[in-house]
Amino acid sequence: QVQLVESGGDLVKPGGSLRLSCAASGFTFSDHYMSWIRQAPGKGLEWISKISPTGSYRGYADSVQGRFTISRDNAKNSLYLQMDSLSAEDTALYYCAREIYYRLDVWGQGATVTVSS
Amino acid sequence: QSALTQPASVSGSPGQSITISCTGTSSDVGSSDYVSWYRHNPGKAPQLIIFNVSDRPSGVSIRFSGSRSGNTASLTISGLQAEDEADYYCSSSVTAGHVVFGGGTKLTVL
Numbered sequence: 001q002v003q004l005v006e007s008g009g010d011l012v013k014p015g016g017s018l019r020l021s022c023a024a025s026g027f028t029f030s031d032h033y034m035s036w037i038r039q040a041p042g043k044g045l046e047w048i049s050k051i052s053p054t055g056s057y058r059g060y061a062d063s064v065q066g067r068f069t070i071s072r073d074n075a076k077n078s079l080y081l082q083m084d085s086l087s088a089e090d091t092a093l094y095y096c097a098r099e100i101y102y103r104l105d106v107w108g109q110g111a112t113v114t115v116s117s
Numbered sequence: 118q119s120a121l122t123q124p125a126s127v128s129g130s131p132g133q134s135i136t137i138s139c140t141g142t143s144s145d146v147g148s149s150d151y152v153s154w155y156r157h158n159p160g161k162a163p164q165l166i167i168f169n170v171s172d173r174p175s176g177v178s179i180r181f182s183g184s185r186s187g188n189t190a191s192l193t194i195s196g197l198q199a200e201d202e203a204d205y206y207c208s209s210s211v212t213a214g215h216v217v218f219g220g221g222t223k224l225t226v227l
Binding site: 105 | 120164208209210218
């Protein structure tokens with residue numbers, strides 16, 4: 001079945017880096033835009049980044065622009081989020097999602113990122 | 118890009134209808150064909166329940182409907198059931214291909 005599974009969540013110190021992965025299965029990954037969305041504790045959903053099927057387009061929310069980098073490997077059916085210069089404000093549950101014309105129709109279960117000293 | 122505005126909470130009794138509003142601007146909700154709604158139960162993946170303002174994905178109950186008037190989109194749930202208790206989020210496309218979410222609304226079934 002169509003599935004997304006995030007991994008790579010961890011506890012990291014302020015200023016540190018982390019890379020999240022999202023493994024896709026059950027659909028033609030290379031045909032789809034993909035997005036990352038996060039939810040900080042007690043807060044709502046926040047869209048943070050998206051990438052086109054070929055990787056030629058990458059968009060970022062202002063809150064992560066210049067610190068986070070989205071990428072994908074279509075041969076491995078995988079999506080990535082490289083997160084640098086992390087701060088406590090980046091502590092959140094990070095979801096990957098498949099996007100079709102701005103609607104996020106398939107979501108993973110999320111990966112937890114905690115930024116704390 | 119500022120988050121879309123949703124009420125923090127709404128409530129209703131079983132069998133009633135409730136409506137959740139999502140207010141943006143003429144640059145997002147007011148002009149976008151791509152307004153969506155999601156249901157989110159804590160600890161679970163969010164679920165798409167409305168897309169393109171008023172379309173329902175296959176498998177989503179007809180009790181869920183979406184509409185828009187001006188810069189405000191609305192989600193209506195009719196025949197409220199206990200299982201509808203969850204957090205609900207709207208989203209809209211914005212410039213440069215980005216997406217913006219609403220702040221979320223907690224639905225309580227009394």
